[in-house]
Structures are given as C-alpha cells and as structure tokens.
Amino acid sequence: MKSSARLLIFLVFLVFIFSSQTRFDLNKRKTRIDAKVDSLLSLMTLEEKIGQMNQYNGFWDVTGPVPQSGASEKKYEHLKKGWVGSMLNVRGAEEVRKVQEIAVKESRLGIPLLIGFDVIHGYKTLSPIPLAEAASWDLEAIKRSAENAALEASAAGINWTFAPMVDISRDARWGRVMEGAGEDPFLGAQIARARVQGFQGNDLSEKHTIAACAKHLAGYGFAEGGRDYNTVDIGNSTLYNIVFPPFKAAQEAGVRTFMNAFNELNGVPATGSEWLQRDILKKKWGFTGFIVSDWGSIAEMINHGRASNGKEAAAIALQAGSDMDMESYLYVEHLTTLVKEGKVEASLIDDAARRILKVKYELGLFEDPYRYCDKKREDSIIGNDQIREMVLDMAKKSIVLLKNDKNLLPLKKQGLHIGVIGALANDKDSPLGSWRIAAEDSSAISVLEALKDYRASNTITYAKGADLYTNKTSFTNQVKINQNDKSGFSEALKVAKSSDVVIMVLGEVGYQSGEARSRTRLGLPGVQQQLLEAVFQVNSNIILILNNGRPLAITWADKHIPSIVEAWQLGSQSGNAIAEVLYGDYNPSGKLPVSFPRSVGQVPVYYNYKNTGRPSEPAPDVVFWSHYIDEENTPLYPFGYGLSYTEFTYENLQLQVKKSKIEDPLIEASVKVVNTGEYDGKEVVQLYIRDRHASITRPVKELKGFELVSLKKGESQTISFQLDSNTLGFYDNNYEFVVEPGIFDLFIGGSSDTTLATSFEITQ
Numbered sequence: 228m229k230s231s232a233r234l235l236i237f238l239v240f241l242v243f244i245f246s247s248q249t250r251f252d253l254n255k256r257k258t259r260i261d262a263k264v265d266s267l268l269s270l271m272t273l274e275e276k277i278g279q280m281n282q283y284n285g286f287w288d289v290t291g292p293v294p295q296s297g298a299s300e301k302k303y304e305h306l307k308k309g310w311v312g313s314m315l316n317v318r319g320a321e322e323v324r325k326v327q328e329i330a331v332k333e334s335r336l337g338i339p340l341l342i343g344f345d346v347i348h349g350y351k352t353l354s355p356i357p358l359a360e361a362a363s364w365d366l367e368a369i370k371r372s373a374e375n376a377a378l379e380a381s382a383a384g385i386n387w388t389f390a391p392m393v394d395i396s397r398d399a400r401w402g403r404v405m406e407g408a409g410e411d412p413f414l415g416a417q418i419a420r421a422r423v424q425g426f427q428g429n430d431l432s433e434k435h436t437i438a439a440c441a442k443h444l445a446g447y448g449f450a451e452g453g454r455d456y457n458t459v460d461i462g463n464s465t466l467y468n469i470v471f472p473p474f475k476a477a478q479e480a481g482v483r484t485f486m487n488a489f490n491e492l493n494g495v496p497a498t499g500s501e502w503l504q505r506d507i508l509k510k511k512w513g514f515t516g517f518i519v520s521d522w523g524s525i526a527e528m529i530n531h532g533r534a535s536n537g538k539e540a541a542a543i544a545l546q547a548g549s550d551m552d553m554e555s556y557l558y559v560e561h562l563t564t565l566v567k568e569g570k571v572e573a574s575l576i577d578d579a580a581r582r583i584l585k586v587k588y589e590l591g592l593f594e595d596p597y598r599y600c601d602k603k604r605e606d607s608i609i610g611n612d613q614i615r616e617m618v619l620d621m622a623k624k625s626i627v628l629l630k631n632d633k634n635l636l637p638l639k640k641q642g643l644h645i646g647v648i649g650a651l652a653n654d655k656d657s658p659l660g661s662w663r664i665a666a667e668d669s670s671a672i673s674v675l676e677a678l679k680d681y682r683a684s685n686t687i688t689y690a691k692g693a694d695l696y697t698n699k700t701s702f703t704n705q706v707k708i709n710q711n712d713k714s715g716f717s718e719a720l721k722v723a724k725s726s727d728v729v730i731m732v733l734g735e736v737g738y739q740s741g742e743a744r745s746r747t748r749l750g751l752p753g754v755q756q757q758l759l760e761a762v763f764q765v766n767s768n769i770i771l772i773l774n775n776g777r778p779l780a781i782t783w784a785d786k787h788i789p790s791i792v793e794a795w796q797l798g799s800q801s802g803n804a805i806a807e808v809l810y811g812d813y814n815p816s817g818k819l820p821v822s823f824p825r826s827v828g829q830v831p832v833y834y835n836y837k838n839t840g841r842p843s844e845p846a847p848d849v850v851f852w853s854h855y856i857d858e859e860n861t862p863l864y865p866f867g868y869g870l871s872y873t874e875f876t877y878e879n880l881q882l883q884v885k886k887s888k889i890e891d892p893l894i895e896a897s898v899k900v901v902n903t904g905e906y907d908g909k910e911v912v913q914l915y916i917r918d919r920h921a922s923i924t925r926p927v928k929e930l931k932g933f934e935l936v937s938l939k940k941g942e943s944q945t946i947s948f949q950l951d952s953n954t955l956g957f958y959d960n961n962y963e964f965v966v967e968p969g970i971f972d973l974f975i976g977g978s979s980d981t982t983l984a985t986s987f988e989i990t991q
C-alpha cells in the first residue's frame with residue numbers, strides 16, 4: 228500500500244475515534260445531567276417545582292435594586308421563595324447578575340434562572356430582519372448571523388432566545404411575516420436548522436452559545452385575514468406538509484425549547500393542545516426539552532372560550548404539555564391547589580420541572596450561574612468590529628435586485644449628480660425593524676449617510692419629499708402615517724430635475740411590521756406613491772430602494788421604474804450594505820423567500836399552490852376557470868426570484884436515470900450554470916419537483932434542493948442534486964410519510980417560475 232493511502236486510512240481512523248469519543252462524552256454528560264436533575268427534584272417541594280414552571284417579565288429597575296411595589300414586589304417575593312424558573316427582558320451583565328443573585332443566594336435551593344430575551348435578528352447590533360436573511364438563501368451566513376447574535380446576547384447576560392420563529396406564512400398582510408423565513412417549508416426547514424445550530428452551537432455550556440426556541444407551535448402564520456392572533460383553521464395536508472416541517476427540522480437540530488402560540492388551531496387554542504404538544508412534539512418527534520407558553524397565552528384561553536377561569540386554564544395547559552407559563556401567573560397561582568385537589572397529576576409537574584432543570588444544567592448554569600454576567604466581556608463584545616462586519620456582510624447578502632431594465636445600476640463612482648429622495652433615505656431608525664428592544668434608537672446607518680461617506684466622488688443632494696410618519700414610534704404604540712402633507716414635494720421635484728439619477732428610498736416604517744402590525748393595504752404607505760409618480764414625471768431615471776418588513780404590492784413601480792432594489796429592514800449597517808450594492812462593489816444575489824402579490828386581493832399568493840379542476844391556461848374569452856376578472860393569477864415577483872448585475876444561463880439539464888424503484892428511490896439531476904454576463908456573481912440554483920398524480924394532490928411545484936454558487940464572469944459549473952425518499956414523499960392525512968409511484972416533473976433554474984424541465988418515474 229502506498230504511504231499516502233496509509234496516511235489517509237490513519238486520518239479517517241483518527242476522525243472516527245475522535246467523533247466516537249465526542250459522542251461518548253456527550254452521552255456521559257447527558258446521563259450525568261439526568262442523574263443530577265433527578266436528585267435535585269427529590270429535594271424540591273411541590274411549590275418549588277411549580278416555581279420552575281413560572282416565568283416573569285423583568286421588574287428590575289436598572290437604576291436601583293429595589294423593586295417597585297405591587298406586581299413587581301410579588302415577583303420579588305416569589306423569586307426569593309424559589310418560585311420563579313425564568314425571567315424575560317432582564318438584560319445587561321450586571322442587571323442579570325442581580326436577579327440571578329436573588330435566585331441563587333436567597334432561595335432555599337439556589338436554582339439559577341433562565342434569562343430569556345427576544346434575540347430575533349441580533350441583540351444590540353442588528354442583522355437584517357429574519358425574512359431578509361432568508362432572502363440570502365445562504366445557510367452558512369444565516370448560521371453565522373445567529374452565532375453572532377448569541378455571542379452578543381450571551382455577553383449581556385442572556386442565556387435563552389425566543390428565536391427562531393419558524394412559522395411559514397403566505398400572507399403579506401400578517402405583520403410577523405418579517406420574523407420568519409417566508410412561504411416555503413423546504414427553505415424554512417433548512418433555515419430553522421441553521422438558526423438553531425447558530426444559536427446553540429455544538430455545546431450549550433459554552434459561554435457564547437444560548438438556548439434557542441422554535442416558535443410558535445403551530446399555525447400562527449395562517450391567521451385568518453392576516454390579522455395577528457386571529458383564528459387558524461387549516462386542513463391536515465397544509466399542516467403536515469407546509470406548517471410542520473420547519474418545526475420538525477428545529478427539533479432534529481436539537482432545539483432545546485419550543486414556544487406555543489396565541490392562535491387557536493382548528494378549534495383548539497395551541498397552548499391547550501395536547502395533540503400538538505404531547506402527541507406530536509414530545510411523543511412522535513421525541514422532543515426532550517421544554518415548551519414555554521407565549522406571553523399570557525394560558526390566560527388567553529379564557530377569551531378564546533376554551534377555559535372558564537384561570538384555574539381551569541392552568542389545568543388545561545399543563546395537561547396539554549405546556550411546561551412553562553410566560554406571564555399568565557396562573558401556574559404559580561393554581562397548580563398547587565390543582566394537584567392537592569387531585570385535578571392534575573403531580574407526575575405532570577415533575578415532567579415539566581425536569582425538562583426545565585435539564586436545560587439549565589445543559590447551559591452550565593449550575594456550575595456557574597453567573598457565566599453570562601461578566602461586565603468586561605460584555606464591554607468587549609457588544610458592538611465590536613467583528614460583530615459589525617458580520618451584520619454588514621449579512622445585510623449585503625440579503626438584498627434582492629428586482630429590476631434593472633436600463634442598467635442604471637451599478638452606479639458610476641464619479642461624475643454623477645445623484646438626487647436622494649424619501650424620508651426613509653434619512654431614517655436611522657426604521658432599518659432596525661420592530662424587534663430591537665436592546666438596540667439604541669436611530670442607531671442604523673442610513674442610505675443618505677452611507678452614500679455621502681462612500682468612496683465615490685458624485686454629488687449627493689437630498690430632499691425628504693414628505694414625512695412618512697408623524698409621531699414618535701415605539702414597540703408599544705401605533706405608528707401614525709402621514710396621509711396628507713405634501714409640502715415637501717416641490718423641493719423633491721427640484722432636486723429630481725437637476726439630477727442625473729434619482730435614488731428614492733420608500734416603503735414601511737420599522738414599526739409597521741412585526742407583532743400586531745397587520746395591514747390591509749400593501750402599497751407604499753402614506754403619500755409615497757404620489758411622491759414616486761410626481762418625481763417620475765420630471766425624471767424617470769429612478770432607482771427605487773424598498774425598505775419593508777413584508778412583500779409589497781408595487782405594480783405601478785414595477786411597470787414604470789427602471790431599477791428596483793429590495794432592501795427590507797437591514798439592521799444596523801443598512802445604509803452601508805445598500806451603498807455597496809448600488810456602486811457594484813457587491814453584486815446582489817438574494818432571491819425572494821416569499822411571493823410578492825400584484826394586489827391585496829390575490830393574497831394568499833404562493834408558488835406551491837395546487838391546480839384546480841379547471842384548465843390552467845384556458846382559451847381566450849373563456850370565463851369558467853379559476854381566475855380573477857380584474858387581475859392575473861401570477862404574483863408580481865415569484866418566490867425564488869432575484870436578479871444580479873451579471874446573467875446566468877442554464878443548460879444541459881440531465882438525469883442519471885429516468886426511473887427508480889420505490890423501495891429506495893434515488894434520482895440524480897445535474898445542470899450546467901454559466902455566467903454569461905459582465906460581472907462575477909452568485910446564483911441560487913433551485914430545484915423543484917412536481918408529483919403529477921398522488922393520493923393527496925401535490926403542489927404544481929415544490930422546492931427540493933438549492934445551491935448557492937459563485938461564478939466568475941465567463942465561468943461555468945455543473946451542479947448536481949440528489950432526490951431520495953425524503954424529498955420525493957409527502958405526509959398523507961394520517962400524518963404518515965409516503966412515497967408513491969408515478970411520474971414526477973423536475974425543474975431547475977434561478978426562480979420558481981423556471982420552465983427548464985425534465986421528468987422521471989418512480990416505479991413499483
């Protein structure tokens with residue numbers, strides 16, 4: 228045997244030994260933790276166990292250690308008694324240390340607290356909103372972004388994030404569409420996995436990792452009418468094949484917690500659903516972590532009409548498998564009595580407390596409750612260069628070029644008079660989105676700032692045009708949009724007239740999307756559409772930059788404006804990322820993770836729809852087919868769509884075999900992707916299938932693979948994909964996964980509307 232071959236075998240052997248050793252160590256640690264939890268449980272009173280299941284919002288006044296009277300005094304008393312298992316919204320190494328000290332030093336058993344926080348897209352230094360990150364289709368970058376967020380949050384004392392939100396949504400009206408990964412279960416599942424791995428790393432007890440929480444189990448993104456918190460009534464096929472996959476992926480990635488949901492699902496509030504929480508998540512999927520309720524959602528079961536009072540709500544939620552009560556106060560108030568009256572089983576309390584304590588052990592909190600409370604570490608990590616670089620990188624990757632007809636982009640670096648118009652161009656707050664409790668207000672880099680500072684020598688002239696909003700916005704108040712004041716229009720037109728090119732930054736205020744921010748109109752809010760049309764009259768060389776937390780229906784703009792850039796809410800480095808794209812120092816490669824409607828009336832509009840029984844392409848003038856008489860069926864921009872400054876062509880789509888046996892199907896497809904344009908660039912190569920006939924009807928297209936490839940100008944690469952039973956099958960209405968024989972179509976391209984196709988057969 229050659230010495231190189233011997234070396235290779237030796238290396239493989241070493242890797243094997245190392246990985247079995249790591250597995251062995253992890254298993255040993257697990258067994259040790261189980262034993263510790265059991266012995267701790269044996270020391271605990273019923274009240275103390277229930278206390279672990281109780282989570283309070285922070286009451287700590289950061290300016291002093293004395294809690295205010297009333298509810299916060301009660302919380303303080305409970306903390307000292309060991310009746311609080313977790314707190315949320317306490318942040319900062321020193322503040323967390325103070326509450327942790329009460330739990331550890333003043334309670335009988337000194338059990339440390341879980342410190343939860345909504346680290347949704349960063350802690351203080353913000354990454355793009357999750358929907359924007361999903362547009363990168365770059366799983367490594369998304370994972371790194373979650374790692375980065377965990378690093379900053381953990382330095383501020385936090386050990387548990389309420390993220391990722393893995394709710395699929397097809398409804399742009401729903402404000403929380405910004406918080407998820409879009410409309411597709413396959414992409415959503417991959418992103419869920421990447422985010423969980425990013426937050427939790429390989430070892431939860433490391434200082435820079437935190438426990439993740441997949442939320443909201445389940446169906447929250449399907450709220451009727453897109454109105455937040457509203458009723459959800461969906462069929463099995465959608466639930467099993469569209470809603471569940473990202474949750475299942477999070478569980479498989481080892482997520483330590485789940486959050487249930489505010490909504491009812493098919494008549495049962497999710498918080499009180501034993502089927503969702505015990506039967507599916509804990510039994511069928513084998514989840515060993517714990518479930519936290521959503522904020523007050525146990526008490527909300529009274530309003531839903533499921534429980535008649537708080538005591539009953541507590542019993543229902545516990546029975547259903549909801550392990551921790553976020554801010555309903557009902558577990559701590561009623562569970563002891565309920566056990567004593569024999570109305571709930573003590574073993575359910577043991578099970579919930581065990582799950583919670585286990586996560587605390589896994590985080591290493593028993594070894595050192597203050598492991599996340601190091602002020603020096605906090606000072607050196609929060610907002611440091613590495614974190615800023617990281618969020619800038621993610622922001623560039625999240626941008627989607629929607630249109631560039633006259634090649635206005637990329638911009639030349641000299642000799643241009645650039646007019647910049649729109650309140651959002653100079654807005655340092657909106658790019659932060661709405662989930663940014665720890666970030667400083669108005670701390671983002673605006674487009675205007677970034678363009679002025681850019682390494683280019685064009686002249687920049689700014690005009691606001693009109694205010695977008697008229698009150699001080701915040702997480703808790705309703706934003707007031709300017710609907711009338713056009714007094715700034717004339718100044719904007721003057722600027723536009725004297726410019727070679729006009730950059731207009733239009734869209735939504737940061738606080739127009741997010742929780743409780745549903746909209747019935749999906750156009751540009753306020754007077755922005757009028758401003759756009761007025762400017763277009765005097766100078767049509769417009770580059771429209773969209774800032775928004777949801778798909779917008781911008782049909783007029785698509786028809787008239789030559790260049791459109793989807794820049795979402797990109798976080799702290801927003802302006803810098805946009806400027807790099809505008810100047811071509813970064814070639815955009817984002818693809819939409821969600822379809823953009825032409826009008827609200829089309830919603831829900833999504834790429835993986837099912838055919839009706841009616842013809843999909845009828846003869847002209849035929850009326851009896853499934854359509855609107857005043858609008859097309861197709862979206863304005865489909866899922867998976869996005870342009871680049873360069874161009875990619877797809878050729879030579881091939882299958883290795885055209886038939887495969889159902890027992891162990893394997894289909895291999897390949898395609899040659901060529902960069903035929905003038906720039907180096909990246910392309911997301913997407914593979915879709917269609918199962919033509921099945922026992923449960925299948926969508927016209929389903930994403931089943933994608934790869935992000937970098938190609939230099941003129942370069943080409945052959946990309947291969949494999950399909951197996953996991954990707955070829957689906958869930959039937961009994962939640963059984965099945966692969967069925969028959970003909971499948973296979974499509975590959977740079978968007979879900981690709982027509983490059985072939986077909987294969989799965990045989991008996």
Ligand code: NOJ
Nearest residue numbers: 315345389442521522742
């Ligand atoms: C309610 C939201 O629905 C949930 O996602 C969030 O984590 C909690 N509030 C805590 O802030």
